[in-house]
Each structure stands twice: as structure tokens, then as C-alpha cells.
Amino acid sequence: MISKVGMLTISGLEELGNMVGLVQGTFSEIFERVAKGRSPFRMDHVLLQGYRAGVGSVPMVILLSLFVGLTMALLTGYQLRVFGMETLVPAVVSVSFTREMGPLFTGIVLASRIGAAYTAELGAMTAGGEVQAIEGMGIGARRFLVAPRFLAIFFLTPCLAIISILSGIFGAALISELMLDISYGYFFDQVMTNLLIRDVLSGIAKSLLFGAIIGSIACYKGLAVKGGAVGVGTATTSSVVTAISSVIVVDSIFNIFILTFFP
Amino acid sequence: MSAPGKNLVEMQGVKLTLSEKVILEDVSISLPKEEVLVVMGLSGCGKSTLLGILMGLLTPDSGKVIFNGEDITKMSRSNLNLARTHIGMVFQNGALISSLTVAENVALPLEELTKKSASEIAEIVAQKLKLVDLEDASEKLPSELSGGMQKRTGLARALALEPELVLFDEPSAGLDPINSKLIDELIIKLRDEEKVTSIVVTHEMESAFTLATRMAFLHEGKILLQGTPDEFRNSKDPTISDFLTSFKNKEP
Numbered sequence: 001m002i003s004k005v006g007m008l009t010i011s012g013l014e015e016l017g018n019m020v021g022l023v024q025g026t027f028s029e030i031f032e033r034v035a036k037g038r039s040p041f042r043m044d045h046v047l048l049q050g051y052r053a054g055v056g057s058v059p060m061v062i063l064l065s066l067f068v069g070l071t072m073a074l075l076t077g078y079q080l081r082v083f084g085m086e087t088l089v090p091a092v093v094s095v096s097f098t099r100e101m102g103p104l105f106t107g108i109v110l111a112s113r114i115g116a117a118y119t120a121e122l123g124a125m126t127a128g129g130e131v132q133a134i135e136g137m138g139i140g141a142r143r144f145l146v147a148p149r150f151l152a153i154f155f156l157t158p159c160l161a162i163i164s165i166l167s168g169i170f171g172a173a174l175i176s177e178l179m180l181d182i183s184y185g186y187f188f189d190q191v192m193t194n195l196l197i198r199d200v201l202s203g204i205a206k207s208l209l210f211g212a213i214i215g216s217i218a219c220y221k222g223l224a225v226k227g228g229a230v231g232v233g234t235a236t237t238s239s240v241v242t243a244i245s246s247v248i249v250v251d252s253i254f255n256i257f258i259l260t261f262f263p
Numbered sequence: 264m265s266a267p268g269k270n271l272v273e274m275q276g277v278k279l280t281l282s283e284k285v286i287l288e289d290v291s292i293s294l295p296k297e298e299v300l301v302v303m304g305l306s307g308c309g310k311s312t313l314l315g316i317l318m319g320l321l322t323p324d325s326g327k328v329i330f331n332g333e334d335i336t337k338m339s340r341s342n343l344n345l346a347r348t349h350i351g352m353v354f355q356n357g358a359l360i361s362s363l364t365v366a367e368n369v370a371l372p373l374e375e376l377t378k379k380s381a382s383e384i385a386e387i388v389a390q391k392l393k394l395v396d397l398e399d400a401s402e403k404l405p406s407e408l409s410g411g412m413q414k415r416t417g418l419a420r421a422l423a424l425e426p427e428l429v430l431f432d433e434p435s436a437g438l439d440p441i442n443s444k445l446i447d448e449l450i451i452k453l454r455d456e457e458k459v460t461s462i463v464v465t466h467e468m469e470s471a472f473t474l475a476t477r478m479a480f481l482h483e484g485k486i487l488l489q490g491t492p493d494e495f496r497n498s499k500d501p502t503i504s505d506f507l508t509s510f511k512n513k514e515p
Contacts, residue, residue, distance in 0.1 A: 138347030
């Protein structure tokens with residue numbers, strides 16, 4: 001049992017090291033390219049990946065966040081009503097959605113939707129020899145393939161997190177008006193009063209971190225594919241599981257860090 | 264650029280181990296400029312691995328891989344990428360970028376590695392596609408091409424940067440005799456007209472003797488023989504004789 005845990009820890013640390021190596025190698029290829037006075041990646045590739053990761057994920061993020069915000073306000077409201085404190089719902093929902101639920105839900109949606117797509121695409125390219133061909137031509141597979149994907153998900157995760165936060169708060173306001181007798185005016189006034197810039201910055205910083213984690217895991221798993229179609233399937237599953245688990249674990253560590261050092 | 268006659272490529276005492284299995288051991292080959300070296304051997308003997316080492320895609324445990332007077336195993340990634348622009352490779356399965364059209368595949372190294380204008384790139388792409396007789400397929404995706412067309416597109420892409428050395432990994436594998444002959448003719452054209460130095464990995468004996476100016480036989484990770492096609496034909500080595508005999512027995 002102990003040896004199994006040890007083996008898993010070692011293999012986990014090895015994977016982490018390889019992932020960090022991939023990110024470091026990608027940035028190093030980008031800087032080498034910039035030093036030569038060339039554009040490090042094709043802007044149309046970044047925009048395409050941005051469109052897929054960002055615009056394509058908007059409906060799903062809005063839908064999920066709307067219903068989660070709605071449910072959260074409803075359950076919190078019913079509990080607080082026992083103490084006659086249901087007027088706290090706007091503050092509770094807006095702060096928790098901004099600091100926690102928005103970035104976390106966005107991370108989970110992107111890990112399953114975009115992370116899986118990145119791994120499957122890069123995995124198929126690895127298995128088909130395309131990645132080897134790009135590397136063999138001297139183009140630099142990491143700069144050409146990883147950089148546009150990584151940058152797209154890194155910068156779009158906070159944008160989607162903001163959309164998620166707004167949708168969640170809107171869902172909460174909707175149910176508060178319908179079932180908790182809290183008017184829209186009072187709700188949004190309470191949101192503006194209780195929500196601090198620090199909450200917003202914390203949510204954005206967290207989502208940037210999630211974007212980096214999902215992008216690194218998805219690209220690493222795709223480029224590490226071995227064994228054809230079966231390998232692509234295994235890598236995609238592993239990518240989604242690893243990315244979602246990492247997002248949740250990092251979220252907890254981030255919360256502890258923020259509340260300890262910036263209370 | 265090296266002068267004709269001088270070795271363009273040299274491998275000296277190369278050893279490669281993958282997953283604790285020795286794939287290549289003490290492999291030394293040399294190839295003067297403007298010659299075609301055909302590397303033969305049984306399936307799984309390490310022929311394609313040899314090309315991977317020459318491209319710098321695999322790093323040997325020991326030995327030197329000298330291209331144009333410089334050891335590529337000691338190069339920084341940046342210099343290695345620069346050296347790779349002088350080497351073109353035609354992969355066994357084509358390895359074309361599936362999301363790009365034929366023309367875009369051929370244009371890719373030009374767009375990424377040169378500062379040529381769009382019109383210059385378009386001109387080179389048209390010229391390379393004409394060379395491999397694929398002008399009409401320029402807008403097709405790799406999935407819409409036959410195996411022979413994919414290989415020819417791979418060849419056009421490999422030639423886009425006018426490389427000094429072209430590596431062919433099993434160029435006729437999986438092709439019908441007509442397409443196989445077409446690929447052989449293209450390699451001969453490159454050899455005779457364009458003076459391109461090539462290394463061809465194959466176990467197709469007919470192609471090998473048609474293309475080669477020099478031959479090497481790889482067996483269990485070691486070079487058994489390196490010499491002219493005639494030296495190869497007259498070899499008394501039992502493994503090479505068996506290889507030749509099996510081929511002759513296959514002929515109708």
C-alpha cells in the first residue's frame with residue numbers, strides 16, 4: 001500500500017515536472033523567435049483557438065451559472081429566512097460567486113469542454129506523426145501548437161469567469177424577486193455595497209491560474225500520447241480528470257492563501 | 264554549403280537505447296554530397312530510428328552525428344532548428360498537417376521559417392506541386408488524397424526550403440507499383456537534375472537498386488555492410504545473401 005502511494009507520488013511529480021518543462025520550453029521557443037524579430041505565433045491561430053475556447057463556451061457557462069446562482073440563492077434564502085435574515089442573500093451570493101463559484105465553474109466547464117478538445121487534437125496529431133513533422137521541419141512544435149492554445153485559454157478563462165459571475169448573480173436576483181420577496185433594486189444595491197474590488201481581483205487571479213493549469217495539462221497530455229486511437233482516448237480522459245481535480249485542489253489552496261495573507 | 268565529394272552527413276559510433284533495448288549500436292555511416300544512400304534491412308531493425316537521429320528528433324546515447332561539418336547532437340535547440348531547415352524529410356505516412364490543404368502544407372515551412380512574401384511563397388508552392396504533379400490537388404485536404412498523393416505532397420513540403428539533404432522513410436511502402444515507380448522517378452530526378460543528396464530507408468529491393476549510388480545494410484542495430492550497389496550484390500555475408508535471395512524468390 002505504502003509503496004503504491006509512493007509510486008503514484010513519484011509518477012505524479014514526474015508528470016508535474018514534464019508539464020512545467022513543456023510550459024518553460026514553449027516560452028523559451030517564443031522568446032527565441034521574438035529575438036529573431038519574428039512573430040512568435042500566428043495571430044489567426046490564437047484567434048481561432050480563442051473563438052473555440054471563449055465564444056464557443058459562453059452559452060454553456062451562462063446556462064450553468066444561471067441555474068447554480070438561482071439554486072444557491074433559493075437554498076441560502078430559505079435557510080436565512082428561519083432567522084429572518086434573507087436580506088443577506090444578495091451579499092452572500094455575489095461575494096461567493098465572485099470569489100469562488102464563478103471561477104470554479106468556468107474552470108470545470110473549460111477543463112471538460114476545451115481541455116478535452118485540446119488533448120484529443122494534439123493527441124491525434126502526435127499519433128499521426130504531424131507533431132514530429134512540425135518539429136522535424138525546425139518550426140518548433142511547442143511554439144506553433146501549444147502557444148496559441150495556451151494563450152487562448154489563459155486569457156479567456158477570466159473573461160468567461162466574469163460572464164459566469166454576472167449570470168450567477170442575475171439568476172440569484174431572479175429567484176430572489178420571485179420567491180424571496182427581494183426586489184431587483186434592493187438586490188443589486190446590496191451587491192454593489194457588499195462586493196469589494198478585492199473580491200473581483202481574487203476571482204480574476206484565480207481564473208487566470210485555472211486557465212494556465214487547464215492549458216498546460218491539456219497540451220501536455222496531448223503531446224504525450226502513445227499508442228494511436230486508444231492512446232488518444234486514454235489521454236483525453238486523463239486530461240479531463242487531472243484538470244478538474246487540479247482546479248479544485250488549487251482552488252482550495254488559493255482560498256487558504258488569500259484568506260491567510262490578505263484577510 | 265559543403266563542396267561535392269565532401270561528406271555531407273557522417274554518423275560516427277552512434278548508439279541508441281530506448282526503454283532499455285539497444286536499437287542502434289556503433290553505427291557509422293557517411294554520405295558524400297549529391298549521392299543517394301539507401302539504407303536497407305529487415306522490418307524493425309532501426310532504419311527509421313536512424314532517420315530520427317539524423318533529424319535530431321532522437322538523441323543518441325553516444326556517438327556523433329555530423330551534418331555539414333557540425334555535430335547536431337551538441338547543438339542548441341535554436342541551432343538544431345536552423346540545421347533542420349537544410350534537411351527535408353518525407354515521412355512514411357506522409358505526416359501532413361490534417362487541418363491544412365495540400366498547398367498550405369507545402370507553404371507551412373516557407374511561412375514559418377522564411378521572410379518571403381505571400382506571392383513568392385505561392386510561386387514556390389506552385390513550382391513544388393508541379394514537380395510532384397499535384398497542381399490540381401492544391402486545395403484538397405490530406406484526408407481527400409490517396410496514399411501516393413500524400414507521399415508526393417510530403418515530398419513537395421520537404422523540398423520547399425531547397426534542402427541540402429532529403430530523408431525518405433519507406434517512400435514506396437503501401438503504394439501500388441505505378442505510384443511506387445512515380446516516387447522512385449521523382450527521387451531519381453532530384454538526384455540527377457537537382458543534385459539533392461538523399462538517404463532512403465526501404466526494404467523494397469527494386470527501388471533500392473534503382474535509386475542507390477551507395478547502400479548500407481542495417482541488421483540488429485548494426486551496419487553489416489556499407490558500399491556500392493555492386494559490392495552489396497556480391498556480398499558473401501549470409502544475412503545479406505538471404506535478404507537478396509528472398510527478394511529474388513519473390514520475383515515472378
